């Protein structure tokens with residue numbers, strides 16, 4: 764279930780809070796404490812498999828490998844220069860949200876959506892304003908390996924899919 768402004772209770776008290784804004788998809792998640800680089804900010808417990816949607820996070824290559832986060836973490840927006848990573852490598856017990864940069868209380872939390880998503884359900888024109896902003900965000904399928912690696916974290920299934928795509932391209936689609 765996606766948390767809403769009505770009767771809001773933070774899912775991660777002491778760590779993050781949703782900054783609800785009026786307008787479609789205008790809300791965001793904000794840190795309420797400092798985090799250091801590489802710090803595990805929270806585990807990703809309570810996710811459930813779900814059809815691909817604007818709100819899901821991809822967790823593997825299969826058709827069914829999409830998760831609803833069922834928490835305030837759904838409000839982590841995309842940035843082309845992100846400060847967190849959704850790391851769903853390894854088994855479920857190891858899945859976590861990790862800081863990629865020093866984060867201070869009050870900072871918006873952002874991840875690079877193509878680091879988990881191959882072909883997004885709801886592409887959008889990015890408003891992150893980062894110097895390296897890519898503009899249209901639709902998933903990793905249209906991005907080069909170098910563009911992905913420059914964002915510091917890429918999920919293993921995305922790297923595997925990029926390698927397969929590039930191998931087919933070199934071999935003329937075979």
Ligand SMILES: C[S@@+](CC[C@H](N)C(=O)[O-])C[C@H]1O[C@@H](n2cnc3c(N)ncnc32)[C@H](O)[C@@H]1O
Pocket residue numbers: 787788789790791817818819837838839840841842885886887888889890891
């Ligand atoms: C999982 S939601 C993130 C929370 C969303 N901001 C909300 O209020 O529900 C993903 C959607 O948020 C919007 N979004 C996230 N990051 C964005 C960005 N950098 N630029 C433009 N829209 C963004 C897009 O509409 C995207 O499909």
